[in-house]
Amino acid sequence: MYxxxxxxxDFVKARVAEFSDQVARxxxxxxxxxxxxxxxxxxxxxLQLHAYMLRIAVPYGTLNSKQLRMLGHIARKYDKGYxxxxxxxxxxxxxxALSDIPAxxxxxxxxxxxxxxTSGNCIRNVTADHxxxxxxDEVADPRPYAEILRQWSSVxxxxxxxxxxxxxxxxxxxRDRAAIQTHDIGLHLKKNAAGExxxxxxxxxxxxxxxxxxxxxxxxxxxxxxxxxxxxxLRVYNLYGRRDNKFKARIKILVHETGVEEITRQVxxxxxxxxxxxxRLPEADIRxxxxxxxxxxxxxxxxxxxxxxxxxxxxxxxxEWLDQNVVTHRHPDYAAVTISLKGxxxxxxxxxxxxxxxxxxxxxxxxxxxxRVSHEQNLILPHVARADLKAVYDAxxxxxxxxxxxxxxxxxxxxxxxxYCALATARSIPVAQxxxxxxxxxxxxxxxxxxxxxISGCINACGHHHVGHIGILGVEKKGAExxxxxxxxxxxxxxxxxxxxxxGFSSEEITDAIEQIVETYLGLRLDRNERFIDAYxxxxxxxxxxxxxxxxxxxx
Amino acid sequence: xxxLTANRLADGIAVWYANGGWAETIDHxxxxxxxxxxxxxxxxxxxxxxxxxxxxxxxxDVTVVNGAVEAVRLREKIRAAGPTTRNDLGKxxxxxxxxxx
Numbered sequence: 001m002y003x004x005x006x007x008x009x010d011f012v013k014a015r016v017a018e019f020s021d022q023v024a025r026x027x028x029x030x031x032x033x034x035x036x037x038x039x040x041x042x043x044x045x046x047l048q049l050h051a052y053m054l055r056i057a058v059p060y061g062t063l064n065s066k067q068l069r070m071l072g073h074i075a076r077k078y079d080k081g082y083x084x085x086x087x088x089x090x091x092x093x094x095x096x097a098l099s100d101i102p103a104x105x106x107x108x109x110x111x112x113x114x115x116x117x118t119s120g121n122c123i124r125n126v127t128a129d130h131x132x133x134x135x136x137d138e139v140a141d142p143r144p145y146a147e148i149l150r151q152w153s154s155v156x157x158x159x160x161x162x163x164x165x166x167x168x169x170x171x172x173x174x175r176d177r178a179a180i181q182t183h184d185i186g187l188h189l190k191k192n193a194a195g196e197x198x199x200x201x202x203x204x205x206x207x208x209x210x211x212x213x214x215x216x217x218x219x220x221x222x223x224x225x226x227x228x229x230x231x232x233x234l235r236v237y238n239l240y241g242r243r244d245n246k247f248k249a250r251i252k253i254l255v256h257e258t259g260v261e262e263i264t265r266q267v268x269x270x271x272x273x274x275x276x277x278x279x280r281l282p283e284a285d286i287r288x289x290x291x292x293x294x295x296x297x298x299x300x301x302x303x304x305x306x307x308x309x310x311x312x313x314x315x316x317x318x319x320e321w322l323d324q325n326v327v328t329h330r331h332p333d334y335a336a337v338t339i340s341l342k343g344x345x346x347x348x349x350x351x352x353x354x355x356x357x358x359x360x361x362x363x364x365x366x367x368x369x370x371x372r373v374s375h376e377q378n379l380i381l382p383h384v385a386r387a388d389l390k391a392v393y394d395a396x397x398x399x400x401x402x403x404x405x406x407x408x409x410x411x412x413x414x415x416x417x418x419x420y421c422a423l424a425t426a427r428s429i430p431v432a433q434x435x436x437x438x439x440x441x442x443x444x445x446x447x448x449x450x451x452x453x454x455i456s457g458c459i460n461a462c463g464h465h466h467v468g469h470i471g472i473l474g475v476e477k478k479g480a481e482x483x484x485x486x487x488x489x490x491x492x493x494x495x496x497x498x499x500x501x502x503x504g505f506s507s508e509e510i511t512d513a514i515e516q517i518v519e520t521y522l523g524l525r526l527d528r529n530e531r532f533i534d535a536y537x538x539x540x541x542x543x544x545x546x547x548x549x550x551x552x553x554x555x556x
Numbered sequence: 557x558x559x560l561t562a563n564r565l566a567d568g569i570a571v572w573y574a575n576g577g578w579a580e581t582i583d584h585x586x587x588x589x590x591x592x593x594x595x596x597x598x599x600x601x602x603x604x605x606x607x608x609x610x611x612x613x614x615x616x617d618v619t620v621v622n623g624a625v626e627a628v629r630l631r632e633k634i635r636a637a638g639p640t641t642r643n644d645l646g647k648x649x650x651x652x653x654x655x656x657x
Contacts, residue, residue: 027565029607049631052567096568098567099566347642424631430640
């Protein structure tokens with residue numbers, strides 16, 4: 001794992017001191033809210049409905065046990081006993097007092113964590129495949145590049161006041177688990193014919209009120225050119241991105257309005273000026289960062305196959321969990337485990353203080369002290385010996401985190417919605433909970449198969465509804481919550497934006513509507529191997545519209 | 557009918573103007589029945605904001621149900637009660653919360 005060097009320690013420490021002073025001056029009335037707001041946002045402090053909210057960065061979603069234990073400690077000491085893992089692989093606390101935030105940041109700094117650039121019009125926390133370093137299908141670990149981007153983008157003077165926020169995601173595998181095409185810059189780490197590492201570069205993806213799939217502007221960028229090329233993109237954006245209208249200020253709008261060819265030409269022209277100068281990454285520097293991410297020494301544990309086979313015979317629930325939440329590791333004796341934070345009827349992404357501490361203990365004992373936060377709001381144990389899977393499962397059962405629903409319909413992404421968020425127009429968590437309860441039967445969920453359901457409580461789309469196989473957007477209409485349904489969205493290597501299927505549904509109707517959609521899919525799929533998204537792409541919206549609205553048309 | 561609401565500066569907790577101070581519940585908030593009363597509340601809010609007692613000051617629509625003030629919009633109902641998904645949190649978790657003078 002990446003360890004802070006002396007510079008990082010001093011930088012974070014200095015920031016804690018600076019922000020503590022700003023908080024003290026605000027509380028003493030020496031600075032106004034208008035003066036303070038941009039300062040607090042630069043440090044991840046929002047004001048929500050009930051209280052302040054603190055968003056803490058988890059760079060590329062990677063944590064160690066000590067860090068997760070500290071998050072549990074913060075939840076208990078300063079908050080209300082829980083935290084919320086987000087779609088940007090971060091964690092949010094919903095109830096901290098402003099006066100406690102300096103102490104929280106000092107606690108975080110003691111375990112090499114912070115809340116810098118988790119808000120504001122800057123380059124945000126860089127996200128990565130949550131199976132990075134463990135996945136059997138990756139060409140290389142994408143996190144060293146995410147770390148290089150983090151170092152480069154932290155308080156970057158030129159890019160701290162962009163037209164709007166800017167998000168970068170990196171994946172190291174053909175199968176995209178980091179949703180790179182929904183980001184301002186998406187980087188796909190790959191090898192060229194000569195076996196050299198580089199990136200396919202995508203620009204201008206995003207969700208919000210104007211969803212766009214990113215456009216590939218370069219098929220192969222040598223790794224040494226990562227920073228010069230990203231700088232070129234950011235410069236073009238910083239120069240031409242719209243500052244007159246907040247809703248048109250993201251790079252996706254610039255790419256859309258300028259056209260891919262022209263934007264590519266501008267970026268390439270800018271890059272020609274930069275590529276051979278000081279931003280070119282020296283090979284030694286890349287390898288030095290690589291070394292921080294060196295995989296743990298995985299000793300062979302060949303007894304795992306037999307142990308798993310026996311445990312499967314012994315426990316049906318373990319067997320189901322194994323099938324659903326455990327994926328292949330690059331080392332055959334190991335596996336990567338998804339810890340579902342989507343218990344039936346629970347709040348997606350929430351974990352209690354004691355769950356965080358218990359998961360930290362499990363990671364320390366069974367996963368080389370490593371954890372990941374996934375953008376799907378789950379936790380990951382990246383390196384578990386197959387021989388230890390049953391012990392890990394049993395430990396997760398003890399803390400209520402062994403729900404075997406990874407990638408199933410109850411593995412819902414949901415934003416906090418109107419239960420917490422000042423921007424929300426409708427609730428999303430209760431909708432997620434009701435759908436989860438409706439489909440509580442694991443047998444039924446497995447029969448349905450992979451189905452990505454995502455819910456946002458407003459047009460800003462933090463719940464990624466545009467790229468859900470089934471997406472739900474909550475809006476306010478005539479004082480009541482109304483839920484619009486989109487179908488056919490996807491956030492993988494075949495990213496697509498879902499289409500609105502028809503009129504929205506009230507909070508009483510929405511779960512029935514989702515069930516109707518699922519039943520329609522089950523009735524028309526070719527066989528069990530045809531996933532919801534594949535079936536939708538084959539048949540289009542017509543059968544779903546018919547199922548949802550046919551009665552109305554006839555009545556009208 | 558409107559009442560004045562804000563979040564307390566130091567801890568961010570939602571508060572409503574009542575009886576010459578900021579209460580932690582909406583129940584007995586001062587109600588403005590006309591434009592003049594709204595202006596009066598707004599002036600109080602602006603002053604409290606300038607004094608760094610509260611932030612994000614707003615006038616919100618309310619009704620009175622069984623003698624208690626209730627917000628009209630769902631957003632404000634949730635602010636006044638707490639998350640609908642966690643009745644152990646927010647104002648609803650401690651109905652007897654002491655009101656600041």
